[in-house]
Amino acid sequence: MTALLARGVRRTFEAELAPVRALRGVDLRVDPGEFAALMGPSGCGKSTLLNIFAGLDRADEGEVVVDGLVVSGRDENWLARFRRHHVGIVFQFFNLLEGVSALDNIALPAILGGMRRRAAESRARDLLDLLGLGDRTEQVPSVLSGGQRQRLAIARALVNEPAVLLADEPTGALDSEGGAEILELFRRLHGEGQTILMVTHSADVAAGASRVVRMRDGRIDGDDEAVRSASVPAADAFVTEDQAT
Ligand SMILES: Nc1ncnc2c1ncn2[C@@H]1O[C@H](COP(=O)(O)OP(=O)(O)OP(=O)(O)O)[C@@H](O)[C@H]1O
Ligand SMILES: [Mg+2]
Numbered sequence: 006m007t008a009l010l011a012r013g014v015r016r017t018f019e020a021e022l023a024p025v026r027a028l029r030g031v032d033l034r035v036d037p038g039e040f041a042a043l044m045g046p047s048g049c050g051k052s053t054l055l056n057i058f059a060g061l062d063r064a065d066e067g068e069v070v071v072d073g074l075v076v077s078g079r080d081e082n083w084l085a086r087f088r089r090h091h092v093g094i095v096f097q098f099f100n101l102l103e104g105v106s107a108l109d110n111i112a113l114p115a116i117l118g119g120m121r122r123r124a125a126e127s128r129a130r131d132l133l134d135l136l137g138l139g140d141r142t143e144q145v146p147s148v149l150s151g152g153q154r155q156r157l158a159i160a161r162a163l164v165n166e167p168a169v170l171l172a173d174e175p176t177g178a179l180d181s182e183g184g185a186e187i188l189e190l191f192r193r194l195h196g197e198g199q200t201i202l203m204v205t206h207s208a209d210v211a212a213g214a215s216r217v218v219r220m221r222d223g224r225i226d227g228d229d230e231a232v233r234s235a236s237v238p239a240a241d242a243f244v245t246e247d248q249a250t
Contacts, residue, residue, distance in 0.1 A: 014067035045220035093162030152183030
């Protein structure tokens, strides 16, 4: 099954002067277990592509498949359930709930995903331990360092056991030490089988991934696995199930 697939994906944003063609026909396939880094100049469409895989935005044209589910053409309700169960999303600036404990920052999305509170808290504790934040459960995000906040955001993204972890410049707001720590964590998760697509501007960070995909002007411009992305048999990419949960 295919973890991520984009075929002929286009996305244009209306703007005051002229429409911005952010994605101009993207073909990309990422298989389960891969750790792919997505690079390219500012404005080339990296975040737009990631947001479409995350179900935060919709393609205007083309096919999008995530975790074997056809995501393109879905309504907002379907996408909301999809986001909760199939993808974990990490941003540059953490997007944590301020004023809420580290434990609850992780447990709440699990509870929203249908887990009972006790199970959710127990899973949150396990994740905090795993990510080296076991002694921070009751602290609020504002007292944590940037690296700790990002680890918390990653724990939150993992709580519902997503098929794919999608990260948009997860080391972008961190110093080099914090960035190295996050990269090390991603490498460990990848070693345990987690599929990851990570946008980064840093060649050093990208070098830690198992594959580097480059974008330019709304298209894929270079890819270690270009042949594989170009040859996706439809039957291999899709499952027949059409419910996100
Ligand atoms: N919501 C939006 N409305 C209008 N234009 C947008 C919107 N989102 C993105 N764009 C435009 O689409 C293009 C691609 O943006 P995108 O954020 O995907 O780039 P990026 O590769 O992630 O860049 P960066 O490295 O700076 O984060 C840019 O020209 C951007 O200005
Ligand atoms: Mg971006």
